[in-house]
Amino acid sequence: MLTLNNVEIQLGERHWNYAIELDTHGVYALLGRSGSGKSTLLNIIAGFLKTNAGDIQWRGDSILTLAPAQRPITTLFQNNNLFSHLSVSKNIGLGINPKLQLSRQQQLDILNVLENVGLSGYENKLPGSLSGGEQQRVALARCLLRRQAILLLDEPFSALDATTRQEMTALLRTLIDEFKPCVIMVTHDEDDANAMNATQLRMESDHIVFA
Amino acid sequence: MSDTRQRIGPVRYWPWWMSGAFALLIVLACTLLPAMAMFREAGAINWQQVFGNTYLQRVIWFSFKQATLSTLLALTLALPVALALSHKPRFLGRSLIVNVFSLSLVIPTIVAIYGIVAVFGRTGWLNSALSVLSIPSVSLYGLTGILVAHVFFNMPLAARILLVNLEGIPSENWRLAKQLGLGPTSVFRFIEWPAIRGQLPSLALLIFTLCFTSFAIVMTLGGGPKATTIEVAIYQALRFDFDITLAVALGSVQLVICLVLMILSTLNKQNEALAFNAYSPLATHSQSLHDQHLMSSIWSGLTWRITHNSIIALAAIFVLSPLLALVISSLNSTFISVLTHPTTVGALTNTVIVALASAMLSLVLALGLLSSARHLRIRLNYETAGQWLQLSGNIILVLPPLVLGTGLFLLLRPYADVFSIALILVVIINSLMALPFILRILDGPFIQSANQHDKLLQSLGIQGFSRWRIIDWPQLRKPIGLSVAVATTLSAGDLSAIALFGSERVRTLPLLLYQRMGSYRLEEAAVTAGLLLALCLILFVVIQKVIGGRAQHAHT
Numbered sequence: 001m002l003t004l005n006n007v008e009i010q011l012g013e014r015h016w017n018y019a020i021e022l023d024t025h026g027v028y029a030l031l032g033r034s035g036s037g038k039s040t041l042l043n044i045i046a047g048f049l050k051t052n053a054g055d056i057q058w059r060g061d062s063i064l065t066l067a068p069a070q071r072p073i074t075t076l077f078q079n080n081n082l083f084s085h086l087s088v089s090k091n092i093g094l095g096i097n098p099k100l101q102l103s104r105q106q107q108l109d110i111l112n113v114l115e116n117v118g119l120s121g122y123e124n125k126l127p128g129s130l131s132g133g134e135q136q137r138v139a140l141a142r143c144l145l146r147r148q149a150i151l152l153l154d155e156p157f158s159a160l161d162a163t164t165r166q167e168m169t170a171l172l173r174t175l176i177d178e179f180k181p182c183v184i185m186v187t188h189d190e191d192d193a194n195a196m197n198a199t200q201l202r203m204e205s206d207h208i209v210f211a
Numbered sequence: 212m213s214d215t216r217q218r219i220g221p222v223r224y225w226p227w228w229m230s231g232a233f234a235l236l237i238v239l240a241c242t243l244l245p246a247m248a249m250f251r252e253a254g255a256i257n258w259q260q261v262f263g264n265t266y267l268q269r270v271i272w273f274s275f276k277q278a279t280l281s282t283l284l285a286l287t288l289a290l291p292v293a294l295a296l297s298h299k300p301r302f303l304g305r306s307l308i309v310n311v312f313s314l315s316l317v318i319p320t321i322v323a324i325y326g327i328v329a330v331f332g333r334t335g336w337l338n339s340a341l342s343v344l345s346i347p348s349v350s351l352y353g354l355t356g357i358l359v360a361h362v363f364f365n366m367p368l369a370a371r372i373l374l375v376n377l378e379g380i381p382s383e384n385w386r387l388a389k390q391l392g393l394g395p396t397s398v399f400r401f402i403e404w405p406a407i408r409g410q411l412p413s414l415a416l417l418i419f420t421l422c423f424t425s426f427a428i429v430m431t432l433g434g435g436p437k438a439t440t441i442e443v444a445i446y447q448a449l450r451f452d453f454d455i456t457l458a459v460a461l462g463s464v465q466l467v468i469c470l471v472l473m474i475l476s477t478l479n480k481q482n483e484a485l486a487f488n489a490y491s492p493l494a495t496h497s498q499s500l501h502d503q504h505l506m507s508s509i510w511s512g513l514t515w516r517i518t519h520n521s522i523i524a525l526a527a528i529f530v531l532s533p534l535l536a537l538v539i540s541s542l543n544s545t546f547i548s549v550l551t552h553p554t555t556v557g558a559l560t561n562t563v564i565v566a567l568a569s570a571m572l573s574l575v576l577a578l579g580l581l582s583s584a585r586h587l588r589i590r591l592n593y594e595t596a597g598q599w600l601q602l603s604g605n606i607i608l609v610l611p612p613l614v615l616g617t618g619l620f621l622l623l624r625p626y627a628d629v630f631s632i633a634l635i636l637v638v639i640i641n642s643l644m645a646l647p648f649i650l651r652i653l654d655g656p657f658i659q660s661a662n663q664h665d666k667l668l669q670s671l672g673i674q675g676f677s678r679w680r681i682i683d684w685p686q687l688r689k690p691i692g693l694s695v696a697v698a699t700t701l702s703a704g705d706l707s708a709i710a711l712f713g714s715e716r717v718r719t720l721p722l723l724l725y726q727r728m729g730s731y732r733l734e735e736a737a738v739t740a741g742l743l744l745a746l747c748l749i750l751f752v753v754i755q756k757v758i759g760g761r762a763q764h765a766h767t
Contacts, residue, residue, distance in 0.1 A: 048666055069672025080663045085685045099677040 029193030032203030081139035231583020245618020319704020326533025356432030541741025692759025
């Protein structure tokens with residue numbers, strides 16, 4: 001269970017209050033217009049923003065004081081998921097070891113996870129030579145390999161064309177069924193939410209409601 | 212997902228503010244302490260007497276006059292040159308001209324002065340040609356010489372920066388101009404002028420500041436009470452009259468004026484990284500060959516062709532002939548003997564050591580300030596505080612190097628023989644002088660790359676030395692290479708600090724060149740100038756290659 005216990009945040013003039021309980025293996029889609037505070041919620045859960053009040057708990061333990069990298073969380077961002085100067089396998093490897101000191105087994109894990117997302121043979125390529133969809137799949141591969149219990153998706157498809165979007169959604173759905181993380185996806189597109197079979201949440205003025 | 216991944220241990224890292232605080236402390240100690248020492252030594256200054264002094268009034272007036280005239284001349288001449296180069300996007304030798312234009316920060320002032328004298332001086336090329344036509348010769352000394360030299364340095368710089376703006380005009384604008392049938396006048400009014408107008412005030416400010424604080428040019432080509440600037444008057448007060456009070460009074464005036472100029476340029480947001488537009492590559496033409504033809508056809512006809520060609524030819528001759536004259540005259544009969552002379556070798560060694568040491572110290576300070584500023588600006592969202600931390604590295608722009616040098620002299624005099632540690636003092640001053648340049652070059656890439664990936668870095672826990680090794684170094688080595696190359700050549704060609712602390716025992720190449728020019732050993736001076744120019748060009752290229760690496764990584 002991921003619990004947001006009256007988490008409050010003040011950003012400039014705006015103020016938000018988040019209170020919600022999410023299932024350990026639930027798949028949620030958070031809808032709302034841009035500027036409504038969707039991404040703010042992800043940033044709070046991931047630890048990129050400091051809150052003014054309240055608590056965040058994962059399975060009963062507070063994660064509020066943990067640094068982003070110490071939380072049981074992995075994030076797929078809308079863009080800039082990859083370092084353009086590092087190969088695909090190094091980009092993924094950074095997800096397991098931030099010093100990039102990888103054991104033999106971990107190197108093999110990287111090759112396996114690349115196969116999972118359908119990118120076998122891509123390990124030595126640079127991100128610049130990949131299409132937008134392929135780049136997102138590399139980022140997804142890293143998320144999978146990090147084996148974190150919570151997966152945050154910050155508009156992961158909005159930079160992709162319609163066909164690639166469908167492929168990504170299907171792939172994501174399969175992988176979620178297999179690994180069963182707690183998923184929160186931020187999107188402004190209801191079709192994405194439906195395609196993911198997600199429980200819909202909505203931002204209403206300054207707080208969050210089940211749709 | 213099961214949570215079996217190895218946990219990131221509670222590793223202790225240096226707190227983020229440490230590097231910035233360390234650098235800030237060094238910068239402040241090396242500037243404020245000498246300044247305080249100088250003011251204490253000067254004792255009470257009778258300001259009424261200072262400003263009542265006609266010599267001083269004349270010096271201050273002349274400083275403003277020559278800087279204003281230099282700025283106006285450089286800009287007025289740069290505008291047609293930039294336009295002509297923009298109108299003719301393709302011709303043989305264009306990239307050579309443009310590249311030489313961007314070298315004005317690399318060529319040591321004293322070297323260029325030698326070349327200018329060789330062309331425009333009493334026995335130079337110009338006057339030889341004039342005498343053939345029985346036209347009376349032109350004197351280079353005094354205001355004329357100062358203006359010629361300032362235009363030599365700043366016209367190409369300005370033209371190069373304006374050219375970057377002109378080439379930034381999207382090709383759709385040219386197609387539209389063609390479709391609407393706009394003539395050259397309308398094109399200038401509605402397309403070209405708006406593209407460069409915004410750049411002009413900051414460019415003028417930059418050139419004014421450079422000319423106002425110019426030292427070597429005024430010292431060699433000016434001189435005498437009629438053509439002396441504050442900067443040179445400080446030097447004369449210190450080195451010849453040993454009049455600390457006068458020097459401090461002059462230094463204070465200079466400090467106030469520089470402070471005003473710096474505030475103006477800080478308020479002017481355009482000024483960010485301005486001088487380094489000069490280094491931004493033009494080679495990657497976004498325009499297709501077809502678009503270039505389309506654009507060039509706006510200025511069709513013989514008159515335009517002659518106008519463009521003669522503007523470009525005159526500018527090229529003006530900039531290239533001093534360099535050519537220098538190269539030719541340096542290949543004289545004393546070539547081997549001067550190069551192998553122990554004095555030359557000693558000065559060369561000193562120059563290389565001082566230049567590399569200053570650049571490294573400067574880079575360390577810059578990286579220290581930038582690392583902390585980056586954390587403040589991006590992770591903690593304190594944009595203003597971070598900017599201020601970075602601005603602290605610009606303190607030397609307010610404090611003239613000669614004032615700083617005198618302060619250091621007074622500060623250390625009780626504890627050490629200042630002239631025996633001359634090189635250390637020169638390294639300190641030169642590194643502070645290079646710091647604003649390094650900061651400006653690195654600011655953009657540093658903040659941009661961090662901005663892009665900050666959340667990713669945080670969520671993956673990439674920090675400390677690993678961050679530097681895996682992310683920062685590969686992404687930033689190119690601009691770091693450029694900044695170190697600029698800093699090294701600046702220090703290698705600098706005459707101000709070494710003029711103060713140099714002696715028979717300790718010389719660098721610029722000082723040796725100045726002395727050889729002063730004692731009219733012109734053949735030896737020519738070889739020395741050629742050597743210094745070659746050294747700076749080699750350092751500039753080699754350092755960029757070594758630090759920057761070869762392959763440019765694509766940014767997505």
